[in-house]
Amino acid sequence: MxxxxxxxxxxxxxxxxxxxxxxxxxxxxxxxRMPRVAAPVPSPDGRQLAFTVTLPEYDADRSRTDIWLVASDGRTPPRQITFDRGGESGLAWSRDGRRLAFVAKRGDDETAQVYVLDLDGGEARRVTDIVTGARAPSFSPDGRHLLFISNVPAGSTNEESRRALVKERKERKHSAMVYTGFPIRDWDRWREDTQVRVFVHDLVDGGEARDLLAGTQLSTLPGFAGTGGMGREEIQAVWAPDGQSIVFSASRNRDRSAWSFTHNDLWQVALSGGEPRRLTGTDADDAAxxxxxxxxxxxxxxxxxxxxxxxxxxxxxxxxxxxxxxxxxxxxxxxxxxxxxxxxxxxxxxxxxxxxxxxxxxxxxxxxxxxxxxxxxxxxxxxxxxxxxxxxxxxxxxxxxxxxxxxxxxxxxxxxxxxxxxxxxxxxxxxxxxxxxxxxxxVEHFWHDNDGHRIHSMLVRPPGFDPSKKYPLFVLMHGGPHMQWRDQWVLRWNYHLLAARGHVVLLTNFRGSTNQGEAFAQAIMGDPLRGPADDINTAADAAIARHDFIDGERQCAGGASYGGHLANWLQGTTDRYRCLVSHAGLVNLEAQWGTSDIAWSREASMGGPVWEQGEVWRTQNPIRLAANFRTPTLVTYGEKDFRVPINNGLEYWAALQRQRVESRLVVFPDENHWILKGENSRYFYQEVGDWLARWLLDEATTTPAPSSADPLIR
The missing domain is CATH 2.120.10.30 (TolB, C-terminal domain)
Structure with missing residues (x-):
C-alpha cells in the first residue's frame, strides 16, 4: 500500500x-503517450474500484483501453480484467457485485453495445443489439434488467422501425437537412432528426429492449431534449429504489433557446413504460x-x-x-x-x-x-x-x-x-x-488586487530554471469564461510543455472564473472582455514585480475559446505584448451571436439583442478596434468548430492582413473546438512553440511601434 x-x-x-x-x-x-486513467466506479460494498486505462498512440487505431480492478484499501495491486482491442467505457456494477456492465464495440458490432462480464469467470457477453448503439448502462436493484440510453430516429417506436429509418436515411439520394427551430448545430455537428431515449433490457428473459419514451407526449414535444452541448444528447437516468420505475433529467423547452433560458426537469417513468410524470417544475415554469x-x-x-x-x-x-x-x-x-x-x-x-x-x-x-x-x-x-x-x-x-x-x-x-x-x-x-x-x-500561487477584486494567479517556471537568469513571460488565458485554471494535469494546453522552451507561464483566474464563487463568476455580466483583460494585464504586472527572473520587456499572451476572445481584445487595446496566440477566438461578437450553436446567453450577457446596438455591443467588440491592430498573431482554428465558427477566424485573419499585421493562420479541417488528434496536437504545439520562440527568445525582435495617436491602453 x-x-x-x-x-x-x-x-x-x-x-x-x-x-x-x-x-x-x-x-x-x-x-x-502518458497513460490516461479514468474515474473509478466503486463496487456496492466499496471494496473494489473498477476503472479504465487508455494507452494512447498517435495512430488512434493502435490505442487501447482496458478495464482494471483495484482494492480500495490499497493492499493488492491493480489487475487488468479485459484485453480486447475494442476498448471499453461506461462501467456499471450489479448490486451483488458479481457482474460488471460496460460499453464496447467488438467483433462485427457496427455500433457500440452493452456487454456484461461475470467476475467469477468467463468471457463478457453482449446483451444489447440495437442499431443505434447503447451506452450508460445500469443494473436494476434485483439485477434482472439493464437500463441504457440511445439516440434514435425521432418517430421510431421499436427496433424494426429504428432499423428501417436508419436504412432509409443511409439510402437517401440527397444530403439536404431541413430545420424549423433552434438550435440547428451542436459543438461540431449539425443536429439530426434523432432523440435520446431511455431503454430497459430484460437480462433474464431476453427479447427486444423496450424504449420507455416511445410514443409519449413528452417525446413529441418540440423542446424535448437531454443534456447537449458537446455534440451528443445525453440523459442521466437512475433506477428508483424499488426497481419499478426510472428517474431521469430532460428538457421540454430546448426549442426556446434562441429567445429564452431553458432548463431540465426531473421525470419518472414506469418500468413498463407509459407517460413520464414530471417531478419538478410546472407548465407555467418557462425558466425554472x-x-x-x-x-x-x-x-x-x-x-x-x-x-x-x-x-x-x-x-x-x-x-x-x-x-x-x-x-x-x-x-x-x-x-x-x-x-x-x-x-x-x-x-x-x-x-x-x-x-x-x-x-x-x-x-x-x-x-x-x-x-x-x-x-x-x-x-x-x-x-x-x-x-x-x-x-x-x-x-x-x-x-x-x-x-x-x-x-x-x-x-x-x-x-x-x-x-x-x-x-x-x-x-x-x-x-x-x-x-x-x-x-x-x-505551480506557485499568488494574488493581487484589481478594481475591487482579489485576483488569483499561478506561475509555472521553465525546466532547468536558474533564478539568476531572465525569462520571457507567456500569459495563458483560459476558456469558458466560467471555468478556471487549476493545479492540474492538462492535455490541450499543458503548462509545462508550453514552458519547455524557456518561458515562464502565467495562469490567471480573472473575474468570470469559477474559483471564487458565484458573485465573482457573475462579475463579467455586461463586461465580457474589458474587465477580465484588465485583470490579465495587472496580473502580468504583479508577476513581473514579484519576480526578478521575469523579463518584463518580453511578453506574449494567448488562449483558446474565451481565452482566444481575450487575445483578440488585447490586440485592439494594448501594445504591451510582443505576440499573441488566438485559438478558436471570436473577433466579432455580432457575428458570433448569429452563427454559434448558442445564442440567448450571449444576448443576455450583452444586455439586449444585437440590433439594438447597446453600449456593450458597441464598445466591447474587438473588430471595431481593428484600426489599432499591430501585434503579430498566430491564429488557429478547427474547421468543424460550431461553438466559435471559423467565420470569426477568417474575419480576424482578413483584418490582420488588411492592417498588414505579421500573422500566421493554421486551420485543421478535421478538428472541432479542440485539437484532439495526436499528430494534429503535436503540430499545434510545434506552431505555438515556434511562434513564441520567434518573438520571445530573440532579444532583437521588436514589434512595430504604434503611433502616439492610437488609443491603446497599457
Whole structure:
C-alpha cells in the first residue's frame, strides 16, 4: 500500500525538479503517450474500484483501453480484467457485485453495445443489439434488467422501425437537412432528426429492449431534449429504489433557446413504460431551476439532484437539493461557501450526510454537509492539486471516498481519500514510469488586487530554471469564461510543455472564473472582455514585480475559446505584448451571436439583442478596434468548430492582413473546438512553440511601434 501525504508529494516533486542533472524537459510524446486513467466506479460494498486505462498512440487505431480492478484499501495491486482491442467505457456494477456492465464495440458490432462480464469467470457477453448503439448502462436493484440510453430516429417506436429509418436515411439520394427551430448545430455537428431515449433490457428473459419514451407526449414535444452541448444528447437516468420505475433529467423547452433560458426537469417513468410524470417544475415554469445528476440515498428514502437556479444571470452555481421520496417534498438545499459550484458528490445510507467537491483557488477540495443542519465544512484539502470525480460508498459514518488525484506535475491516478488526516492513498501508478525524470516545477500561487477584486494567479517556471537568469513571460488565458485554471494535469494546453522552451507561464483566474464563487463568476455580466483583460494585464504586472527572473520587456499572451476572445481584445487595446496566440477566438461578437450553436446567453450577457446596438455591443467588440491592430498573431482554428465558427477566424485573419499585421493562420479541417488528434496536437504545439520562440527568445525582435495617436491602453 502506498500512502502519500499531499504536502509530502509536493515537496518531493519540487525536490526532484530541482535536480537538473537527472531531469529532462517534457516532450509532446511524453504528454501524448502518458497513460490516461479514468474515474473509478466503486463496487456496492466499496471494496473494489473498477476503472479504465487508455494507452494512447498517435495512430488512434493502435490505442487501447482496458478495464482494471483495484482494492480500495490499497493492499493488492491493480489487475487488468479485459484485453480486447475494442476498448471499453461506461462501467456499471450489479448490486451483488458479481457482474460488471460496460460499453464496447467488438467483433462485427457496427455500433457500440452493452456487454456484461461475470467476475467469477468467463468471457463478457453482449446483451444489447440495437442499431443505434447503447451506452450508460445500469443494473436494476434485483439485477434482472439493464437500463441504457440511445439516440434514435425521432418517430421510431421499436427496433424494426429504428432499423428501417436508419436504412432509409443511409439510402437517401440527397444530403439536404431541413430545420424549423433552434438550435440547428451542436459543438461540431449539425443536429439530426434523432432523440435520446431511455431503454430497459430484460437480462433474464431476453427479447427486444423496450424504449420507455416511445410514443409519449413528452417525446413529441418540440423542446424535448437531454443534456447537449458537446455534440451528443445525453440523459442521466437512475433506477428508483424499488426497481419499478426510472428517474431521469430532460428538457421540454430546448426549442426556446434562441429567445429564452431553458432548463431540465426531473421525470419518472414506469418500468413498463407509459407517460413520464414530471417531478419538478410546472407548465407555467418557462425558466425554472434546472435539475440533473440524480442519485438516491442508500435506504431509498431521499432523492438528491444538482440544481442550478434560474435567475437573470447567465451563470448560476450548482447547488445540491434533497427531496423526500416518493413525495418529492424538498427537505434540504445545500450551498457551498461563497456559493461555489458543487461538483461530484456522495450521499450516505440515511441521506442525512453528503460529501462533495468544490473548486477553491485553483484546487479541488472535498466538503461535508449534514442535510438541513449547519454550514458545509471542510473534509479533505490537498496541499497541491485536487480531488476529482468524487465517488464512494457511505453506509455508515465512515465513508469510503475515492476518485482521482492530479496536479500540474502528476497526471490523474485512482486514489482513496482519508479525511481525518487530510491525506490520500494512491491506488494506481500507471503514469509513474513516463513521469520519472521529467523536469516539472510545481505551480506557485499568488494574488493581487484589481478594481475591487482579489485576483488569483499561478506561475509555472521553465525546466532547468536558474533564478539568476531572465525569462520571457507567456500569459495563458483560459476558456469558458466560467471555468478556471487549476493545479492540474492538462492535455490541450499543458503548462509545462508550453514552458519547455524557456518561458515562464502565467495562469490567471480573472473575474468570470469559477474559483471564487458565484458573485465573482457573475462579475463579467455586461463586461465580457474589458474587465477580465484588465485583470490579465495587472496580473502580468504583479508577476513581473514579484519576480526578478521575469523579463518584463518580453511578453506574449494567448488562449483558446474565451481565452482566444481575450487575445483578440488585447490586440485592439494594448501594445504591451510582443505576440499573441488566438485559438478558436471570436473577433466579432455580432457575428458570433448569429452563427454559434448558442445564442440567448450571449444576448443576455450583452444586455439586449444585437440590433439594438447597446453600449456593450458597441464598445466591447474587438473588430471595431481593428484600426489599432499591430501585434503579430498566430491564429488557429478547427474547421468543424460550431461553438466559435471559423467565420470569426477568417474575419480576424482578413483584418490582420488588411492592417498588414505579421500573422500566421493554421486551420485543421478535421478538428472541432479542440485539437484532439495526436499528430494534429503535436503540430499545434510545434506552431505555438515556434511562434513564441520567434518573438520571445530573440532579444532583437521588436514589434512595430504604434503611433502616439492610437488609443491603446497599457
Amino acid at each position: 502506498i500512502r502519500l501525504v499531499a504536502s509530502l508529494l509536493a515537496c518531493a516533486l519540487a525536490a526532484s525538479a530541482a535536480e537538473p542533472a537527472s531531469a529532462r524537459t517534457i516532450t509532446h510524446e511524453d504528454l501524448w 431551476d434546472s435539475h440533473g445528476s440524480v442519485t438516491f440515498s442508500g435506504d431509498g428514502r431521499r432523492l438528491f439532484a444538482m440544481v442550478s437556479p434560474r435567475t437573470a444571470q447567465v451563470y448560476n452555481a450548482a447547488r445540491l437539493v434533497a427531496f423526500d421520496w416518493p413525495s418529492m417534498a424538498e427537505v434540504a438545499r445545500i450551498e457551498a461557501p461563497e456559493r461555489r459550484a458543487i461538483g461530484s458528490y456522495v450521499v450516505n445510507q440515511r441521506g442525512d450526510r453528503v460529501w462533495f467537491s468544490v473548486s477553491v483557488d485553483g484546487q479541488e477540495h472535498i466538503l461535508e454537509a449534514t442535510t438541513g443542519r449547519g454550514e458545509p465544512r471542510e473534509y479533505a484539502r490537498p496541499d497541491s492539486g485536487g480531488y476529482l470525480a468524487l465517488t464512494g460508498v457511505a453506509q455508515g459514518d465512515s465513508p469510503m471516498l475515492a476518485g482521482l488525484f492530479d496536479s500540474a506535475v502528476t497526471p490523474p491516478e485512482v486514489a482513496r481519500f482519508d479525511a481525518g488526516r487530510n491525506r490520500f492513498i494512491r491506488l494506481t501508478q500507471f503514469t509513474a514510469e513516463r513521469l520519472a525524470g521529467l523536469d516539472l516545477m510545481p
